[in-house]
Amino acid sequence: MEKPDEKLGEGFLSSLNDFVPPWLDLRSTLSTGFFLLAGFIAALVVGWILFPMILYSKQPQPINFNHAVHIDEESGIEGETETEKCLYCHEFREDGSFAGIPKIDKCIECHDDPESSIGETLEEKEFLQNYVAEEKEVSWFSYYRQPDCVYFSHIAHVNMGKQECFVCHGDHGKSEKIPVYQQNRLTGYSINIWGKRLSGWKTNTWDRMKMDDCAECHTKTGHEENNACFVCHK
Amino acid sequence: MTPFSFEWQWNIEYLIFFGLLYTALSIVGGGLTFVAIKTCLQLMGFMRERHFH
Amino acid sequence: MQMKRRNFIKFLVGGVAGIQLTPLPWKFTDDVAIWTQNWPWVPVPPVGAVTKEKTVCSLCRGACGIEVRKIDNRAVKIEGRSDYPVNPGGICPLGMGGLQLLYNESIRFTSPMKRVGPRGSGVFMDISWDEALDILSGRISKLRKKGHPEALAAIDGNPNESTMALMVERLLKAVGSPNYVSMPSVGDTCSMVNYLQQGTGEMMAYDLENADCILSFGSGLLEGWGSPGRVLNAWGLWHDAHAKEKAVIIQVEARASNTASKADFWITPKPGTEAALALGIAHVLIKDRLCNVSFIENYCFGYHDWKSLDGQEHKGFKSMVLDEYSPQQVAGITGLQADKIKSLAHEFGKAKAPIAICGKGKGSLNGSLYEFMAIQSLNALVGNINKPGGVLVHEAMPLSDLQKLKNDQISLRGLKKQRLDQAGTSKYPFTNSLINNFLDAILKRHQSPVDTLLVFKANPVFTLPDTTACYKALKKIPFIVSFSPFKDETALMADLILPDHTYLEKMDDLVCPPGLQYPFYGLTKSVVDPVYNTENTGDAIIRLAKKIGGSVAESFQWPEYEDVLKTRASGLYSNGKGLVGYDASHPVWKMQKAGNRAAPDYSTFEEMWEAIKTGGFWFTAKHNYQNYSSIFKTPSKKFEFFSLRIKSAIDIAAKQKPLKKVLKDLGVAKNADEACMPHYSKDESSQDSTEYPLFMMPYEMINLASEWAPNPPFSNKTLLDNQLRNDESFTDINPQTAKANDLKQGDRVIIKSLAGRIKVRVNITEGAMPGIVYLPLGFGHTAYDEFLKGKGVNPNDIITTNRDPVSGQIVWWNTAVKLIKV
């Protein structure tokens, strides 16, 4: 009980006592305050720093993909608009469904010769060697895959709704390095869907892709009828 | 549900229902806060505690 | 101490307050909720590109067109297809559930296997295809070396007309065994009737869609008879609210089946007396002049009494019917009212295009020869043969023959041995194979005359009446090889498994679906890559033959099975009338009636073959109506009420033994003249009425697979809980029967016959005829997985097999039984 520094503190306290009204029990108030605050701060650390670290697993993509190079004005995919360029690889099938991350066949359309690379990066050579040459699919992690219960029609948004890709995907299409894939251990959601900003504040449309965000946009753009449950749920 | 939820509708039914709910919750919450503050003040000696018995 | 605890509590209070201001509690609450929405053990079907593959369903012989929806290489749904002639869009519930047979690993063989456990235990060991074929070819070669090639036998469930059946038969012949036994089917009886009465051994071709009166003798039009997709579609046409003239459907059946319930008239003769009813109707048709006199007089034989070349007087159909089958007499036999028979005959006789159709239930099991003849005679009486809306007569499918067999000395000697089943002898002069005789022959001898049995697309241990006998016989056979892709009861008894692909993984042909009114050739294809290490049995046979070597290998010179199919199909091309494309707005039955003039939609054989491979079908809608002077190939060149072929068979046999003995061997109870005509005679088994006062009728349901293919689990959803409850199936009995046996709804009861006993529960229903005990076919599997195994009982277990006269086929529709309350 009797620790030296506490004694020291006691001396300090007693000197302080001169300045406070006599009915205020300074010692017990301060000690109570100290422990309350300690608990409070510890909780903040746990909640804001430790918890997210534990919650998300990190998986690097099997190989880097440079989006910027592929849509480069000079050397990249040709196209009048950005959307058109995106759609070159992330295409629509005939039935209107969205192909998502392209299969290796799509890559081979351009990178047809495993021996000769188009660019000069080491990554491309590696890609040609490991995947193109063997016609092996790259096991990409998808940052934007919605859970199984969600039906999302890209064509309705891109072709009919004239939405730009960045509205939901941000500047992913201009990135030179694809980020590490972070997955929520509990839900299996990618951090890009919900988790980038734990505070819940959202500054960009692509910060979060939960149901409320979809609905918010539908409402804003006058498509409230698309907030009917079955439009997005299956 | 709060008025910030997209499912919220600004109509009379919602206002009555959630109005009553939040009123009840605020009364309860208010009562608890009152007791908490009062207790704190009493503990710190700002207020005299009344004695029962 | 006190202080510490209090401080800790303060710390906790601060922590609890603080944690509220972090995302932890809120996100955690949300995330665990999301976790429940994405439970890792709930499957997530992978997304992918949607494609659709067209093929033909071959779960039964119906050959309905199907379209398989795929996600990448995964089949996810089977749908009917509308660009297909047989079934415009609809299929049956079993076909709909086909993917559960493709993807259910617990009911499939995933690789060739050899038995390691005791027989029937289902314990096998994976082996390679080469090893498996080596084992079998070694065994066959050994038999041949020993000079007993006939000890190789095959039970084949492939339809007689199919290329696979030819392949199997060819293999046996090449090896040198006559013992090729096919599973009985209604086709056997139909083609026998057509052979005897019309001279061609073709299938019945009913122009149902154009008919306006259907008199069905127990045919389960709604229970899966014929091509289910086609017949059900016809049913829809008949009942279309917009149709100008609705067809009248008359169902003759002793049970309120769906067909009977939905028919316009439901007639309930005692089971087994249908022939008498048909002849009773014939009596009224003749007497009330409702016959087509010109057809009868010009194109029929044996209607009137006649005199043979040897001067002997013979009774004709007319006088036999008039003498013995008056409505009153028939009423006595069938238990119907005479007036009802009369009005029924008038309904039939006055229709413009009436058809009397035969084939009980799904029509997968054989029928009774004389009954079918009597029914076909009705069609002849009203002259509705080879006319639109009638029974059409076709030439054989224009498929090419395979190259001639090469036989060495061993095989020639083997082929000279008598068939074990005595088919084709004077006892069964018109029958191709008799599986029950075959099994009897094995049972009777001390040592099995069959050394190696090959089983193709058949599950006799389950589907044959009197399963116990079958099981015993199979147990005696030293070596059984199953080519089944499924772990069926028979396959579990096998020593070697050479698993076939399932129908969605293989190419095979389907020829002439039962009842269809136009020549049709269907081709299945591999819509998904084979899921397991299986092989098309056609290819396996070719490889096997090559391994056996010698003349056997020479008989199978094709590189692969598709070449065999192509060889056969080349005849379709040279026939020059067929179409491989189809426009749903011109159904074949309309095209045919309108006198189709369309030229073939291909110009070379290769083009035709490719079109068949993608589309899955070839058909011809050109038909030569009437043309009576040349279609009948009987000795009299006419439709024969009195079959001269039976007569000559009797005459020939009578040269060696007394006529009485001949008739007795044939199983005919009447005199020699009547033996040549359709007639009714009381069944032998119906005599033991004190010990076994009731009759058991097995029946078939459209939503319960009762043939070789197992039941897809989806169908279990469609079964009512008074058909199956937990693991118990029900017997339908009339309240009267229930009362007489002191039974209440749901009671458990033992049904006992001479062949065995089974335990079921009782469903009391007015849909059952008093005195009859009904049991559905398709329950009571002892193989497969929990969706099928041990559910209900198999009526085949207690069927006492009698023999149908002349054909020698099994009589499965009236087993004398008794009920014992449990």
Place this chain on the structure above:
Amino acid sequence: MDSPILPEGVKRCSLTTFLILLLPCFALLAWGGLSAVLCLWKGLNQTNMSNVFAFALWIVFDLAVIALGAGAFFTGFLTYIIDRKELKNIINAAVIIGFICYSGAMAMLGIDIGQPIRGWFIYWHANIHSMLVEVSFCIGCYLIVLIIEFVPIIFENRKLNEIKPIRLIGHNLHEIMAVFAATGAFLSFFHQGSLGGMFGVLYGRPFAAREGFYIWPWTFFLFILSAIACGPCFTILCTKLTEFISGKKLVPDNAIQTLAKISGWLLSFYIVLKIIDTLGWIYGVVPRAGMTFMDFYREGPYGVWLVVCEILICGVIPAVMLMIPRIRQNGTWLVVAGILNCTGIVINRFVFIVVTLAIPVMPFDRFWSYVPTWQEWGIGLAVLGYGVLVYALSYRYLPVFPKEKELNIIT
């Protein structure tokens, strides 16, 4: 052994005896705990509920328990709002019983729903048209209120009361208890009514359905009435049972008599309305649905005896008994009347739930039967065990009955 924490000046049995007496409760809780684990781990297939009997034993328990727990809010209402001073002697018991009933019901609901982890969706994604949402909100809030009402009683424990902050919180809470009691009364009022509405609005189920006026305010008030008619009786029964077991007089007669009298009048009022309601239903809703009264009482175990039992034997008779002072002043008759009263309301809740679902509406549908599994009984009875345990602990360690000392002077 635990004497320092027992209330002052009262006699309690030894801790060992106490624990032995509570053994059945622990057994029930263990049984219930096992059942709960099974139901949560494996799912509701552990029960015999089905697509036909979507609501079953647990909901019957829930509704019954909530009706019986109505004593808390109603006594609170009488004590704090109407200011019936004599009821202060029984209010603690009423609050504890209420707390037990509501928390038990909530716990049972937590297991009853298929996705307990998503239970908060009711609050977050509420469909305000659903009566069950109203019920959940009110029960949820009211449970908070009950906890607030219960806490000062706990804080009155001798040992706890020595700690200053706790004592202060307890006192301060007590001081503004009227506010909470009023809120509680308001909330309970709504959910008791909504519970009736919950079934009245099932217009696809003619057995339960009421229309227009007959849902609001009729059924609504009918349910409130029935709850406040039996709640006080249940409180009386519980105190009587405590008195019987402890062999002491705990509550002055005037408190009991006030409650019994009010209960009697409310019950008689309720029963009159219920009879009118039944007649209105027989001649209104039922024929409109194309059915007859007897269609609902023909099948299986559901005969007309249910109606007779609910309205006559367990309605009219206890109502009359409780209204006549001479009868209700007799301890035995009071208990009999109380039991009948509570039974009647429980039957009413049972009928509203099980018969509603058991009677097929489609003419070609058939009757199904339902027998609960041991898991269902386990959880239902665990609430009983939990209740007895909490009540016994409270009685032992807390000054539940303020007059106990006065009425039982230890000599």
Place this chain on the structure above:
Amino acid sequence: MKKDHGHVGKKYGMVIDLDKCTGCGTCMTACAAENNVSVRKDESDKERSITWIQLYQISNGKKFPDTRYSYFPRPCMHCDEDGRGGHHPSCVSVCVASATKLDPHTGIVSQIYTRCIGCRYCQAACPFDARYFNWWDAYFPKEKGLERYLSPDVSPRMRGVIEKCSFCHHRLMRAKNQAYAEGRREIEEHEYITACTEACPVQAITFGDLNNPKHKVHELIQLPTAFRLLERLNTKPKVYYLSTKDWVRRLADNYRPGEFKRLSKGS
């Protein structure tokens, strides 16, 4: 019915011709296959097995040989708002978590499995027993590999939630996607039909927009033989039945003595 940009909203509905229906069960199988409905070992436990469309066998109750059976295929009725009292469908108004809703633009009653908390109040509310609770987790054991036929169009359900017929809503979305790919906003009548409609081998089921006079269903529901189940409960089903048989029609609702009006003179 809601006006949407000046034109009447869609109201998808179904007409089932009971005289044509043969009780074959293909609709049930097709539905289960289309919608990833789990099949359990014991499907004879009808109280707990899941059948979004269910065949009810009915009988005219007469003695042999006058007995007749017929069938009522019963999908979800997709009840509508009541014009009179403004009811929502009986299940929708009771759902606590807004997991089931009536879409005014299609008339389809949705069921969101991930929202459902499994309270089963909607089951209690539905007089047609069209709602099914997942008493077990979906049964697709790994060793069987049956999950390989699952369609990605419909999300498999977890245990503890309600599921029901959705009028194959995903087929509507599929048709819309196809239309969008072809640059159309509207879809044709034949482009969106349910799996059961498509599968019915006797064409007893017709599906379409009840509000659209060009659709066949619109014409069929005007027929004198058209009726609905339990019409007097006023749940406004969007599933209609056709039958000329009085005994069948009589079983569609609870009639009091003398109340039923015969359509034909015969039985």
